[in-house]
Amino acid sequence: MLGFITRPPHRFLSLLCPELRIPRLSVPCAQPRPRAMAISSSSCKLPLVAVCQVTSTPDKQQNFKTCAELVREAARLGACLAFLPEAFDFIARDPAETLRLSEPLGGRLLEEYTRLASKELSVSLPPRECGLWLSLGGFHERGQDWEQTQKIYNCHVLLNSKGAVVATYRKTHLCDVEIPGQGPMCESNSTMPGPSLESPVSTPAGKVGLAVCYDMRFPELSLALAQAGAEILTYPSAFGSVTGPAHWEVLLRARAIETQCYVVAAAQCGRHHEKRASYGHSMVVDPWGTVVARCSEGPGLCLARIDLSYLRQLRQHLPVFQHRRPDLYGNLGHPLS
Ligand SMILES: O=C(O)CNC(=O)[C@H](CS)NC(=O)CCC(=O)C(=O)O
Numbered sequence: 001m002l003g004f005i006t007r008p009p010h011r012f013l014s015l016l017c018p019e020l021r022i023p024r025l026s027v028p029c030a031q032p033r034p035r036a037m038a039i040s041s042s043s044c045k046l047p048l049v050a051v052c053q054v055t056s057t058p059d060k061q062q063n064f065k066t067c068a069e070l071v072r073e074a075a076r077l078g079a080c081l082a083f084l085p086e087a088f089d090f091i092a093r094d095p096a097e098t099l100r101l102s103e104p105l106g107g108r109l110l111e112e113y114t115r116l117a118s119k120e121l122s123v124s125l126p127p128r129e130c131g132l133w134l135s136l137g138g139f140h141e142r143g144q145d146w147e148q149t150q151k152i153y154n155c156h157v158l159l160n161s162k163g164a165v166v167a168t169y170r171k172t173h174l175c176d177v178e179i180p181g182q183g184p185m186c187e188s189n190s191t192m193p194g195p196s197l198e199s200p201v202s203t204p205a206g207k208v209g210l211a212v213c214y215d216m217r218f219p220e221l222s223l224a225l226a227q228a229g230a231e232i233l234t235y236p237s238a239f240g241s242v243t244g245p246a247h248w249e250v251l252l253r254a255r256a257i258e259t260q261c262y263v264v265a266a267a268q269c270g271r272h273h274e275k276r277a278s279y280g281h282s283m284v285v286d287p288w289g290t291v292v293a294r295c296s297e298g299p300g301l302c303l304a305r306i307d308l309s310y311l312r313q314l315r316q317h318l319p320v321f322q323h324r325r326p327d328l329y330g331n332l333g334h335p336l337s
């Protein structure tokens with residue numbers, strides 16, 4: 001499984017930005033560099049997050065096995081929070097199969113993930129290491145209204161290191177699109193849009209704002225989450241193979257730069273079945289817009305450290321949130337609740 005780690009984060013960071021090796025103290029105070037995170041012993045104390053990339057199929061049990069191995073690997077490597085992509089549970093061949101395979105939050109699959117996040121992993125962690133939180137980026141959920149609607153929600157579930165559900169967000173923007181060359185997507189055939197955004201959640205890595213995939217095309221949502229205190233935005237995804245090369249990285253980096261948040265995007269990759277493939281390229285973007293970790297096409301994981309003092313410094317140096325002009329265009333990110 002170690003072979004799946006596409007790029008050790010430190011090597012990747014130093015390849016990308018050689019100046020990252022410069023210790024923080026050597027950066028002149030008057031002219032702070034935009035990107036001043038030092039790769040030094042102090043960075044080892046920063047929380048480590050893991051982003052898992054998989055190829056879900058209609059086989060739920062096999063998908064669980066694959067995800068569980070990546071999550072265990074993430075824990076062994078010291079991650080305190082691991083991210084799984086949208087549809088980590090399965091990708092079905094048609095809407096009828098999607099509905100048939102779906103479960104409520106209290107069903108067997110979530111129970112298995114609860115066990116994975118808590119007991120199994122914590123025994124293998126050294127004492128006083130952080131426990132492992134799990135972002136389950138898009139669970140096909142039979143909600144309370146299943147009997148009436150016969151439709152599901154695309155539900156992003158956050159589990160803490162005891163395996164408890166600490167937050168749920170139901171995808172609010174459904175992907176009903178027809179892109180030439182990609183095959184039509186009509187998510188609303190099987191799925192209801194979620195009713196609301198969720199307030200960002202405190203985790204060992206920072207305050208996490210929840211979103212799902214196609215939501216990334218709506219900067220209003222990311223601004224609302226940032227104004228509500230998010231430090232990490234998450235876009236678990238199953239991005240198409242035509243929109244992927246054109247939009248994926250650009251959108252994620254734009255969301256990071258304009259909200260001054262870390263952006264974590266765990267992605268589906270490869271061929272799920274005869275009718276569907278996904279783009280892959282899971283990544284972590286820092287608030288400056290630099291891609292600090294990424295996977296390539298195949299299954300695997302990548303890791304990044306989250307530096308909230310860097311985030312705060314950047315927000316001080318470049319105070320866009322104080323420069324907004326809601327008098328001109330309204331307050332797009334009004335309070336969530
Ligand atoms: O179908 C499932 O089981 C899970 N849901 C998805 O994979 C969703 C809806 S089809 N995919 C996207 O939102 C892709 C967005 C995209 O590709 C873009 O915005 O360009």
